[in-house]
Every structure is written in structure tokens, then in C-alpha cells.
Amino acid sequence: MSALSKSMIAAEFARRAKQFHANEEPMKIRLWGLFSWEDVSPYIKTGEIIPNAGYKKENKIIWCKPSQSFFDKWIAPLLAK
Numbered sequence: 001m002s003a004l005s006k007s008m009i010a011a012e013f014a015r016r017a018k019q020f021h022a023n024e025e026p027m028k029i030r031l032w033g034l035f036s037w038e039d040v041s042p043y044i045k046t047g048e049i050i051p052n053a054g055y056k057k058e059n060k061i062i063w064c065k066p067s068q069s070f071f072d073k074w075i076a077p078l079l080a081k
Contacts, residue, residue, distance in 0.1 A: 004039040009049070010074035013066055017079060026079065032065040040064055 013033050021029045030052070037057050043049040048070040055062035066075055 003042045004035070006043070006048070006070075006074055009033070009035070009040065009043065010066075010070070010078060013071075013075050014078035017075070026075070027068065027071060029065065031063055034061060034063055036061055043070070 012035075016033055017024075017026055017029060020031075037044075037060055040049045040062070041057070044051060044064070048067050049064050050067055052063040052065065055064070
């Protein structure tokens with residue numbers, strides 16, 4: 001199995017932000033997204049996705065958040081729609 005594309009991850013982050021955190025400032029959201037480690041590990045390695053505290057590869061399913069640059073490039077345009 002391979003990692004999800006950046007656009008798929010961004011779409012899920014944006015969906016969750018709109019659905020569950022509509023009145024919050026986006027970069028202050030604590031529980032941005034729940035993904036399998038395998039789906040996001042390439043982006044964790046590059047620093048584009050940041051696992052929440054305490055989550056690592058052994059957890060298999062992790063809560064994570066976007067880096068500021070990932071948010072600016074991939075998620076903010078979706079939230080603007």
C-alpha cells in the first residue's frame with residue numbers, strides 16, 4: 001500500500017476543519033486528522049505533517065496536524081472555497 005497524495009490529505013484536513021472546527025483558528029486545532037502511519041509517513045519525514053505528541057510509527061493510526069507550509073499551500077485554498 002502506498003501513501004495518500006498530498007491533495008487527498010489536504011482535502012481530509014480541510015473537511016475536518018470545516019465540519020468539526022468551523023469557528024476555530026485553523027492552526028490552533030488540536031485534533032486535525034486521523035490517518036494511518038503508512039499514509040502520512042513520507043510527509044512526516046519531510047516535515048509537512050506533524051504527528052501529535054506521543055504518536056509514532058508503532059501506533060499505526062495517528063492523530064496529526066499540518067505544518068504551517070503544508071497548511072498555506074494545500075489546505076488554505078480549500079478552506080477559502
